[in-house]
Amino acid sequence: MLELRNINKTFNKGTPNAKQALCDLSLHLAPGDFVSIIGSNGAGKSTVFNAIGGSFLLDSGSIRLDGRDITFQPEYQRARQIGRLFQDPLRGTAPNMTIEENLALVYLRANKQRSIFGITNKERTFFQEKLSELGLGLENRLKSKVGLLSGGQRQALTLMMATMVTPKLLLLDEHTAALDPATAEKVLELTDKIVKNDNITTMMITHNISSALEMGNRTIMMNNGTVILDISGKEREQMTVPQLLELFHQKSHTVLDDDRMLLV
Numbered sequence: 147m148l149e150l151r152n153i154n155k156t157f158n159k160g161t162p163n164a165k166q167a168l169c170d171l172s173l174h175l176a177p178g179d180f181v182s183i184i185g186s187n188g189a190g191k192s193t194v195f196n197a198i199g200g201s202f203l204l205d206s207g208s209i210r211l212d213g214r215d216i217t218f219q220p221e222y223q224r225a226r227q228i229g230r231l232f233q234d235p236l237r238g239t240a241p242n243m244t245i246e247e248n249l250a251l252v253y254l255r256a257n258k259q260r261s262i263f264g265i266t267n268k269e270r271t272f273f274q275e276k277l278s279e280l281g282l283g284l285e286n287r288l289k290s291k292v293g294l295l296s297g298g299q300r301q302a303l304t305l306m307m308a309t310m311v312t313p314k315l316l317l318l319d320e321h322t323a324a325l326d327p328a329t330a331e332k333v334l335e336l337t338d339k340i341v342k343n344d345n346i347t348t349m350m351i352t353h354n355i356s357s358a359l360e361m362g363n364r365t366i367m368m369n370n371g372t373v374i375l376d377i378s379g380k381e382r383e384q385m386t387v388p389q390l391l392e393l394f395h396q397k398s399h400t401v402l403d404d405d406r407m408l409l410v
Contacts, residue, residue: 153207180362229308241293
C-alpha cells in the first residue's frame, strides 16, 4: 500500500544551519496496517508525514502509494487520496462555515458529479448519518458554525471529514495531544472504530507509549530521521513500556528525553 524507499531530506542544505531531517528511511505498509510512531522531538516523525503529504520534495528516494509513484506529485493531488489530522483542532476545518458546509466541501472534492449549488436533502441525510456515528449529537447541529464547537468536537468532526470518503492512507499527527485526557480517549476510540470499520491504512504519531503499544498492529520508533525499531505480532503484544524504553536505549545509544513520553 505505502512504500518509502531510501528517502532523504536536508533542510537549509549548504548553510551552517543545515539539518538532515530524514536519513535513508525505508518503510513498507501493507493494506490495512495501522502503525503507531513514537520518538523524541526532532526524530523526524512529522517530517515523514510532510514528505508523504507532499509538503516538500525529497532530496532522494521514492514514495509509492497503492502501487503508484507519487514522489513528485503535487500536494493538492495527494490530498485527494490521503487524509490527515493535526495536533491543533483548529486545523482542517473552516471555523466561519457551518458543519454541513464543511462536510459539503469534502464531499464535493471527492464526488465531482455532485452539484456545486447548495446541499441536497439526500446529502444532508447522509451527513447526519455519518455524524451520528460520532455519538456527540453533531447530527442535530448541521447549521452550527464549526468555530463554536469544543476542541474535542472539532477534532472528531475533522476525523470524520478525513474519512467520510475512505482515503487510501490516513495520517494522524498527534491528533489528541491538545485535548484533555477524557476527550482524547473518546477521539482515540472513534479513531480505532473508524479505521477498523473501513480497514484504512493508517499512520499515527503519538507521545503516549501505552497508546503506541495498544493502537493498531505495529509500533515504530524513530530517531535522527530514520526508523530504529519496528515491532508487531507477539513481540509487540508482550512488550511493556519499560521494555520499549530499554530497546530505544539499545538501538539509539541514548536515553529518551521527552518528558511527555516518560510520564505516560
